[in-house]
Amino acid sequence: MKNKNRNILLLIGIIFVAFNLRPSITSVGPVIRFIREDTGISNSLVGLLTTLPLVAFALLSPLAPKIAKKLGMERTVLVALFVLAIGIFIRSIDFLILLFVGTGLMGIGIAICNVLLPGIVKQNFPTKVGMMTGLYTVSLAICAGIAPGISVPLSQSLGMGWKASLGVWVFPVVVAIVIWIPQIIKKNSGRQKTRLTVTNGDSLWKSPLAWQVTLFMGLQSTVYFCFVAWLPEILSGHGISMTTAGWMVSLLQFSGLPVNILIPILADRLPNQRALAFWIGTVCCLGLLGILLGGNMIILTASIILIGASTGAALSLALTLIGLRSASSSQASDLSGMAQSIGYLLAALGPIVLGVLFDVLQSWTLPLVLLIVISIVMTMAGVGAGRNEFVLQKSESSNLPMT
Numbered sequence: 001m002k003n004k005n006r007n008i009l010l011l012i013g014i015i016f017v018a019f020n021l022r023p024s025i026t027s028v029g030p031v032i033r034f035i036r037e038d039t040g041i042s043n044s045l046v047g048l049l050t051t052l053p054l055v056a057f058a059l060l061s062p063l064a065p066k067i068a069k070k071l072g073m074e075r076t077v078l079v080a081l082f083v084l085a086i087g088i089f090i091r092s093i094d095f096l097i098l099l100f101v102g103t104g105l106m107g108i109g110i111a112i113c114n115v116l117l118p119g120i121v122k123q124n125f126p127t128k129v130g131m132m133t134g135l136y137t138v139s140l141a142i143c144a145g146i147a148p149g150i151s152v153p154l155s156q157s158l159g160m161g162w163k164a165s166l167g168v169w170v171f172p173v174v175v176a177i178v179i180w181i182p183q184i185i186k187k188n189s190g191r192q193k194t195r196l197t198v199t200n201g202d203s204l205w206k207s208p209l210a211w212q213v214t215l216f217m218g219l220q221s222t223v224y225f226c227f228v229a230w231l232p233e234i235l236s237g238h239g240i241s242m243t244t245a246g247w248m249v250s251l252l253q254f255s256g257l258p259v260n261i262l263i264p265i266l267a268d269r270l271p272n273q274r275a276l277a278f279w280i281g282t283v284c285c286l287g288l289l290g291i292l293l294g295g296n297m298i299i300l301t302a303s304i305i306l307i308g309a310s311t312g313a314a315l316s317l318a319l320t321l322i323g324l325r326s327a328s329s330s331q332a333s334d335l336s337g338m339a340q341s342i343g344y345l346l347a348a349l350g351p352i353v354l355g356v357l358f359d360v361l362q363s364w365t366l367p368l369v370l371l372i373v374i375s376i377v378m379t380m381a382g383v384g385a386g387r388n389e390f391v392l393q394k395s396e397s398s399n400l401p402m403t
Helices: 002-019 029-039 043-060 064-071 073-091 096-124 129-157 161-167 170-188 201-206 208-236 242-254 257-269 274-293 297-324 329-361 365-385 393-398
Strands: none
Touching: 002 096, 002 129, 002 170, 029 043, 029 096, 029 129, 029 161, 029 208, 029 242, 043 096, 043 208, 043 329, 064 073, 064 096, 064 329, 073 096, 073 161, 073 170, 096 129, 096 297, 096 329, 129 161, 129 242, 129 257, 129 297, 201 208, 201 329, 208 242, 208 274, 208 297, 208 329, 208 365, 242 297, 257 274, 257 297, 274 297, 274 365, 297 329, 297 365, 329 365
16 A cells, blocks of 8 residues: 555656656747847747756756766755755846746756656556656646647736746646655655666667667657747747647647557557557658648648647657666666757757748748658657567577576
């Protein structure tokens, strides 16, 4: 009964941590125009506000397992939540440089939580990786979807301005901190500390399967963050108001909710995940093609739903693959660190490249074509990552003692 209660408390903590892994980022896109008008910075520099957290993801992801080895996973997550709260608060201060400093700190906090959650799930729920991954990705998607929809109303209708509308996301982080603290108290009251034993992470870099998981993770993130950053501007070019465009970003997020829970459970039960990756990529390409060619609100809305469903499914599958392709919780954290480091480094380039292309061409045609190409490569990587093996299966089996 004690273990059951502890697992329930841990699951609630994981869900509330997941609530805070996207809204501070997704809330930026709908108010980009107001930030640009208020500060006078270019589209390329505004794109950096979405890209900075991704750069932090790339730089911090390999370090997160090492930090967790010293502090324990639960303590490391708590520290990361404090860093996230400080970053959100600093970002809302009326000083341009702090907008970028706070955004960077925000990315550091999110990066550490991103990396460690798959390892925590693998360690505490080893037979339910798919279900637990689905629960926290749904939690992640819910707040990610609410944030862009209320950004413009908070900023304009309630007269808070864009700084305060971005700053309100510190409150859910504080709630998550309060809910997570019992995990630390339980560890300090005589229970065995959950420390992360880091495996030989360098060997992952020689694994083709690990690279395919990494590319799938990174390229799906590239498509997702490009749309989070620029969908309001793309829709504005079709004559849609910024308030409506903000809610369209929410539609993008909420379209992924059903598959966020379904895909991990399905992936866990299938002998391999190749077909899932293929169909997810196909739906994403169809949605992007609809945005590129769509000339009316019905086509645009349908396309946004397709993109939202496919990117939601891709994120859930990517996180599930990290657990399924790993033989242990430590290996899951190492693979998570690799996938999110290289993956988010690729994703970090997306919003900047799209912003630069639009600044130069004053058209969204070539940026959307580029995203279609990225989706095709993502699909190929996902099909490869879907084969039923562990990332270090050959090297591990060669080290087994003879019997």
